[in-house]
Amino acid sequence: AQTVTQSQPxxxxxxxxxxxxxxxxxTSESDxxxxxYKQPPSRQMILVIRQEAYKQQNATENRFSVNFQxxxxxxxxxxxxxxxGDAAMYFCAYRRVNADGLTFGKGTHLIIQP
Amino acid sequence: xAGVSQTPSNKVTEKGKYVELRCDPISGHTALYWYRQxxxxxxxxxxxxxxxGAADDSGLPNDRFFAVRPEGSVSTLKIQRTERGDSAVYLxxxxxxxxxxxxxxxxxxxxVV
Numbered sequence: 286a287q288t289v290t291q292s293q294p295x296x297x298x299x300x301x302x303x304x305x306x307x308x309x310x311x312t313s314e315s316d317x318x319x320x321x322y323k324q325p326p327s328r329q330m331i332l333v334i335r336q337e338a339y340k341q342q343n344a345t346e347n348r349f350s351v352n353f354q355x356x357x358x359x360x361x362x363x364x365x366x367x368x369x370g371d372a373a374m375y376f377c378a379y380r381r382v383n384a385d386g387l388t389f390g391k392g393t394h395l396i397i398q399p
Numbered sequence: 400x401a402g403v404s405q406t407p408s409n410k411v412t413e414k415g416k417y418v419e420l421r422c423d424p425i426s427g428h429t430a431l432y433w434y435r436q437x438x439x440x441x442x443x444x445x446x447x448x449x450x451x452g453a454a455d456d457s458g459l460p461n462d463r464f465f466a467v468r469p470e471g472s473v474s475t476l477k478i479q480r481t482e483r484g485d486s487a488v489y490l491x492x493x494x495x496x497x498x499x500x501x502x503x504x505x506x507x508x509x510x511v512v
Contacts, residue, residue, distance in 0.1 A: 328506040330490065332501075383498075
């Protein structure tokens with residue numbers, strides 16, 4: 286079974302600074318998808334960024350980028366120029382290519398200090 | 400609708416009662432997912448529908464849990480003989496096709512007292 290581990294229950298960063306959230310996963314598959322989701326207090330999960338395992342190039346979306354290390358099974362999220370609106374729970378998630386549901390980590394609570 | 404809609408937003412029920420949670424996916428989305436998120440945890444997969452059929456129900460914890468999607472649109476998650484351990488946020492998501500980006504609703508917070 287696949288597992289996703291987020292070892293940082295909480296992270297704090299000053300506004301405008303950069304923060305990196307860690308995620309490791311375990312799988313025997315060679316092709317899969319990885320995701321970072323943001324969950325604000327409204328509870329709605331919002332997709333931040335997605336990475337296909339067969340792509341070597343790290344995904345980027347504006348201030349959000351990932352460091353995907355396939356051999357190490359590591360998938361960290363970097364948030365640059367942190368903004369107050371970035372404060373939320375962040376979940377790392379995995380999905381096999383021909384599967385259905387997502388497997389989530391336990392989440393990291395990101396606090397932005399003004 | 401514009402997004403995935405879940406009703407009710409909050410539900411309090413007594414132990415042993417039956418509850419139904421409703422999910423209205425984005426119009427035209429054929430894939431629909433249910434997840435359960437316990438306090439302090441990430442969401443856990445429960446069941447996946449492709450159209451009207453449950454393509455994968457391997458995440459349902461026991462036979463007290465059942466879900467339907469009779470017309471391939473709205474889905475209802477049904478929980479019989481609720482237990483205090485069923486208290487959680489139940490999230491629904493839909494995607495245009497299998498494997499496509501999943502859009503989540505705001506969930507139903509179920510509290511069993």
